[in-house]
Amino acid sequence: MRRAFPGRRLRSLLGALTALGAAVAALAVGLFPAAANNPPSGPLRIAQGAPTAPGLYVAGNQLSGPAGTSAGLPQQAQRLAAPASSPLVGGDGPVAAPTRDGHLVAYSTWRWTRDVDWTKSFAEQGIANGDALGTPTLRLHDTSAKTDTAFEPGTFGAAWRSDGAIAYVRGDPAEYRADMPYLGNVVVRTSPTAAPVLWTQEAGRYRIFGWAGHRLVILRGFEGGLPDVEVLDGPGRARMLAAGAGLLALSPDGTQALVSAGAPGDGPVTISLRNVVDSSEAASFPLRAVNDPVAGQAPSWVEGPGSWLGDRVVVPISSGVLVLRVTSSSIAAEQVLHVDLDRQTTGSIYEPRFVDDTGRTIVWWADLPGGGHARSAQFVCNRLALTCTRTAPVVAVRAPRPVYDLSGGTR
Amino acid sequence: MSSLRSILAAVAATGAVVAASAAPAGATVTTFDFHRITNTNSVLTIYRQELLDGRILNQASYRAGSGLNQNECDSAQYDQVGGWLPSGYYNLWGHYDHYAGTLIQGRVWRLQDKRCNGGTGQIRNDLFIHSEETSTNQQACGSSYIERFCWDGDNDYYSVGCIKVSAISDLGRLHANWDSWSGLHGSFNLSQRVYVY
Numbered sequence: 353m354r355r356a357f358p359g360r361r362l363r364s365l366l367g368a369l370t371a372l373g374a375a376v377a378a379l380a381v382g383l384f385p386a387a388a389n390n391p392p393s394g395p396l397r398i399a400q401g402a403p404t405a406p407g408l409y410v411a412g413n414q415l416s417g418p419a420g421t422s423a424g425l426p427q428q429a430q431r432l433a434a435p436a437s438s439p440l441v442g443g444d445g446p447v448a449a450p451t452r453d454g455h456l457v458a459y460s461t462w463r464w465t466r467d468v469d470w471t472k473s474f475a476e477q478g479i480a481n482g483d484a485l486g487t488p489t490l491r492l493h494d495t496s497a498k499t500d501t502a503f504e505p506g507t508f509g510a511a512w513r514s515d516g517a518i519a520y521v522r523g524d525p526a527e528y529r530a531d532m533p534y535l536g537n538v539v540v541r542t543s544p545t546a547a548p549v550l551w552t553q554e555a556g557r558y559r560i561f562g563w564a565g566h567r568l569v570i571l572r573g574f575e576g577g578l579p580d581v582e583v584l585d586g587p588g589r590a591r592m593l594a595a596g597a598g599l600l601a602l603s604p605d606g607t608q609a610l611v612s613a614g615a616p617g618d619g620p621v622t623i624s625l626r627n628v629v630d631s632s633e634a635a636s637f638p639l640r641a642v643n644d645p646v647a648g649q650a651p652s653w654v655e656g657p658g659s660w661l662g663d664r665v666v667v668p669i670s671s672g673v674l675v676l677r678v679t680s681s682s683i684a685a686e687q688v689l690h691v692d693l694d695r696q697t698t699g700s701i702y703e704p705r706f707v708d709d710t711g712r713t714i715v716w717w718a719d720l721p722g723g724g725h726a727r728s729a730q731f732v733c734n735r736l737a738l739t740c741t742r743t744a745p746v747v748a749v750r751a752p753r754p755v756y757d758l759s760g761g762t763r
Numbered sequence: 764m765s766s767l768r769s770i771l772a773a774v775a776a777t778g779a780v781v782a783a784s785a786a787p788a789g790a791t792v793t794t795f796d797f798h799r800i801t802n803t804n805s806v807l808t809i810y811r812q813e814l815l816d817g818r819i820l821n822q823a824s825y826r827a828g829s830g831l832n833q834n835e836c837d838s839a840q841y842d843q844v845g846g847w848l849p850s851g852y853y854n855l856w857g858h859y860d861h862y863a864g865t866l867i868q869g870r871v872w873r874l875q876d877k878r879c880n881g882g883t884g885q886i887r888n889d890l891f892i893h894s895e896e897t898s899t900n901q902q903a904c905g906s907s908y909i910e911r912f913c914w915d916g917d918n919d920y921y922s923v924g925c926i927k928v929s930a931i932s933d934l935g936r937l938h939a940n941w942d943s944w945s946g947l948h949g950s951f952n953l954s955q956r957v958y959v960y
Contacts, residue, residue: 439886470877531876719882
């Protein structure tokens, strides 16, 4: 029988993780081991095993961590009231995000209001335009009290401000409906129990990325178009950060955002560093300047979300994982960790995260190739040794996903 | 292809398609198959089929592309990088000659949303069959060059998840076939008109 992990221990872990996050800004180059100053690029050697890594993870309805400290890891897990799932966000953002004091974890859930066979078309199943198919609901798990409460229906995609305010999207209507875009507003509560305040004035295709200090960085999608990266300086105060761009990461101090522009077939890909305060560009870097020594050519695409630790950012690319060195006024490629994505994954890597304060260990996950039921696995990699250990495959719905918040800075 | 034919026959037999119940003898249906092979070199086939028995009356195939990678769960909504579109049957939601999105313009077919089969369970949306042309069906390749509206190479087969065909060699023929075999324009909701595998 599964035993609940004592809340105090998990809370301590979350606190430690929070402390790690808070210390990120102070993690200058000097804290990285000497070898990290000149890390090699090359192919990652991947072996299957039972890796352990620092961090907090969610798999289905199980919240667990830290790994590596106890042989009885499953006994340390806490059960969530519902499986973490966010089909409106997918791998583009965290499915669960902790508060900075480590006390609470906000996680996205989903309830289907009718069965859908996604191999078939809607009409074949009697699904008409506008039929409600499912409802997202953000839930709040208290790791100490082990309580679990739901926000209002239609909510997903949380990000925590340093003072405990929480931002999320609230659908209007709450249900995801066939043949209709899922429109919603950005909502902020100054605390989980405070009244929600609309920060957008008209429902749109909004997605939360994270807080940049007291400002909120969001994406706004458009049918048949590229998303815009916008900044909300407060309720109803939206402005453009980068038009027609993708969002990769926010700096730990919340002052800058790393965005991407262009894609194969749509012009050259450029990584751009934007100052959140005024949307000005601090630096740019062409992806074609990256040299993958294995592929013998530059990667064709870069995607998010990345992980930003000190002055390093790790992001997925078309040939594996790229580590960038980013200062307040410069971007440079430091290391290409080559992965044969077609052989090791179904085609891309999800949510790479620095998980220790040295920046040595990177954890990511992926869906695995092969027919039949979809399977996923976690990869724990030592980027200095160019080695990874892959967990045993699990059914995709129980993919181990990191619990993190993309926000930076303090209010 | 054979699966689509059998499905259509089954659909016709069960009367699942509303139109089928009132279909006169000789009524036809226009469908698409998209065979995923690589991101830039897959095959899109358009069929004109006998509604009642699925018999293929006409067909034409074109080189087509989809996605920037082969992960059908990789959505482009945050980062402009998406995998090819998920497998399965799709409704067609509409066909427009002069669609005017900021990324997608011109002659397009709109597909239903589709949830992927993978760990994120992502619901992929904004799925189209399209090319690179302006909303007036022109190529923006001259002095007013706009890459996304100018078909100028095989890299243009890449997409963020949609199906793309060449504006130079194939879009006109594909559209002409659609116009002569179906002719429907605007918004509609047609069951099982696209099969992706």
